[in-house]
Amino acid sequence: MNLLVWHMRKTLVIAWREYRAMVGTRAFLIGMAVMPLLMLGALCVPAVLSGLPQPDIRRIAVMDQTGVLLQPLRQAAEQRNQELLAGTPDRSESGQSGMLSVLGIQDRHLYEFEELPTEGFDDSDRLLQSERIRSGALHAFLEIPGTVLRSSGRSSTTAGTGTLLMWVSEDAALSEARRWCEQLVDVLLLQQRLADTLPPALLPAVIGQLSGPAGIGPVGLYYRDENGRIQRGAQQTSLTALALPIAVMAMMFMAVLLSVQPMLESVLEEKTLRISEVLLGSASATQLMTGKLVGNAAGSMTIFGLYATGAIVAVWQQGAADRVPWALLPWLLIFQLLAVLLFSSVFMSVAACVSQMREAQCLLMPVWLVLMLPLLLWFTVIREPNGTLATVASFLPPATPLLMAVRLCSGAVIPLWQSLLSLLLMLVGTAFGIMTASRLYRAGILRQGQAPGFSELLLLAWRGEAGG
Amino acid sequence: MKTSKPGADHCGDSGQTMAVIIENAEKRFGQRTAVAGISLSIPAGSLCGFIGPNGSGKTTTLRMILRIVRPDRGKVVVLGADSGKCADHRVGYLPEERGLYRRMKVRELLRYYAALKDVRHPDPEITRWLRRLQADGWDQRRIDGLSKGMCQKIQFIAAVIARPQLLILDEPFSGLDPVNLELLKGAIQDLQQQGTTIILSTHEMETAQRMCERVVMIYRGRKVLDGTVQQILAQSGSGELRVRTVGGRPLPVLPPSVAAVRQQGPYLQLLPSGSLTAAEVLRQLTAVADLEHFEIVRPSLHEIFLRLVSDDAADQPAPVIADSGGRQDLHRGTLTAAAWQSVCSFFRPLGNIGN
Known part of the structure; x- marks a missing residue:
């Protein structure tokens, strides 16, 4: 011992x-x-940076041949900007953006839209806008063809992109602004297409029903407790x-x-x-x-x-x-x-x-x-x-x-x-x-x-x- | 200071006369034989020199004594405890290279080493040794701020802090200036006088010759010298004589007892023929010339060491000069051919080895 x-x-x-x-x-x-x-x-760094009191403004030029989408985009951006400045969370966050929010890398830039002339908009204009992006005067430009209101398929695409709308920016593939615009444009297009087929009196009610959030709550698996009773998993x-x-x-x-x-x-x-x-x-x-x-x-x-x-x-x-x-x-x-x-x-x-x-x-x-x-x-x-x-x-x-x-x-x-x-x-x-x-x-x-x-x-x- | 030694019961009685007994110990590392059947005994209380060239098996032998490695064959008994049992708290060790934590402070480090030796209250002993080695005031200095000589002193204190019965010192004097050298030599001699058995491993033959009572030389895993310094020096004489005639004149005739002569400065170096005694040669010399100096040439330990480990030593058995409990035995061991030749020529006048 x-x-x-x-x-x-x-x-x-x-x-x-x-x-x-x-x-x-x-x-x-x-x-x-x-x-x-x-x-x-x-x-932490992106979270800290995103919390700066005066976020940068991202200017987005829009060539809207429909003539009806730019204005709602401006209004939505204005509302988003006000919420960001007031510190209110982004209500439009999807599952992924929710995760980004938790990680502190949610896009907190302010968005501003400017109108581009629609007449004769061709590749020389696209080059011009690209040069503006390179110079930092512009964040992106969005091209919305007039056919988008009539088409739900992808037969008629812009500039051979395979999509109806085209987004041009340096971070095009990963751009949070593009995703935000995409979600919003989808809703606006739905409203616009419904407006073409429904009587104006019914439109607000139908849109309200169709666009109301379902609110899928994340809940853990059900299980039996020690008394044999079935319990719901924690939220x-x-x-x-x-x-x-x-x-x-x-x-x-x-x-x-x-x-x-x-x-x-x-x-x-x-x-x-x-x-x-x-x-x-x-x-x-x-x-x-x-x-x-x-x-x-x-x-x-x-x-x-x-x-x-x-x-x-x-x-x-x-x-x-x-x-x-x-x-x-x-x-x-x-x-x-x-x-x-x-x-x-x-x-x-x-x-x-x-x-x-x-x-x-x-x-x-x-x-x-x-x-x-x-x-x-x-x-x-x-x-x-x-x-x-x-x-x-x-x-x-x-x-x-x-x-x-x-x-x-x-x-x-x-x-x-x-x-x-x-x-x-x-x-x-x-x-x-x-x-x-x-x-x-x-x-x-x-x-x-x-x-x-x-x-x-x-x-x-x-x-x-x-x-x- | 209270030094508790709970290991004493299971380590056996330490009141033996031999502090270390190694019997036919062998140690191999893979294909390499580090120690090939060494047997030796170190009497308790003696100061024994361990000499040998690098890679000769010296460190492995010391590690076997320290229980750091176990022999593959044979037995190593240290302070009464054999290979399978511990004697570590009674053995102090100062390694050749500094074994000190660079970032620790002096006193903290010494306390740690003392605690490993189961010393409960080491502070008075630490203070005493720091003062003894003129290192007072170093307590709170970090090791990496000390010079090599200072580190050497701290390492020495770490080795002796638990008042070991057996102290193994591997090159304890390297890095010391003459003043500190004498200080440490004094401390070692004091410890020996107090009864501590000391094994001094060194390359400095002069130091070994001056300080040690006994010397063990290990070469290529084997023991080739073992005995008291006096015995080794006496037995290792070349048989040559050194004389000087009055006025430095040459010998008029060569007496029959002298086989060869050569001039060495003012001296004549004579090689006696046959197995004549020095007295007989002296008698014949004085008959032919007036002598003012007559000396039996004895090689120093350094010369013996160099001869034994000379580069041309090849595979041949070699003798072992050994002393076992007072008996003067000259054993024939196994060494290289050239070493054998070398040693044979070395001891030829003695006439009783190798034949």
């Missing part, structure tokens, strides 16, 4: 030093502050559907990222400065590695805890605490811990086998790809949390923690067996990873000279004997 305590004590001494070395540095604090900024920067919001999974994944990823790099540097420093030789004269390789892993995991959980605390405070202040599935917290903590242990042990073993950071980075390239895998898949996983790709990918141990976190936080009902199976696979994967890493660590930490290749690494892991 005394021996066990003695061994544990050494492990804890090493863990405590490792923890202090990790979290007690200026670099750590700066990293903690900078990492979220880097990750959310792309999202999903952009917070639960998108912001929560992204935020959780980002926090977990940052916590892993901020812990594996110090681990890599720490082991490399101990190896190159022969500190490990001194340490191994005082503690066994197992004690040393366990201590380092425990200290590193504690540091990583501290990062996760700090970020999570910040997020919880933010959610509370926004009054959205009731929409957060707090029951998921233990799952997230377990997955986070396993992710840190797995990746830290891999980084530790690689660092033990090389002598330079450059060699480590070379060997770690595949590990980085695995680490980044959830970031490549997250959008698909959020859209279809129970899809085949999401389900299968979340069973692969290196990707399990982040992808399961995304799935669990997406609001979808994840079968319990899938959560348990992924946890079991992750436990097995982590245990295997740590065991392999410990063999590599033992074999590599005293080794000097050229970095081993992958085949040699496998051999070292198999033999697991100390290098000389």
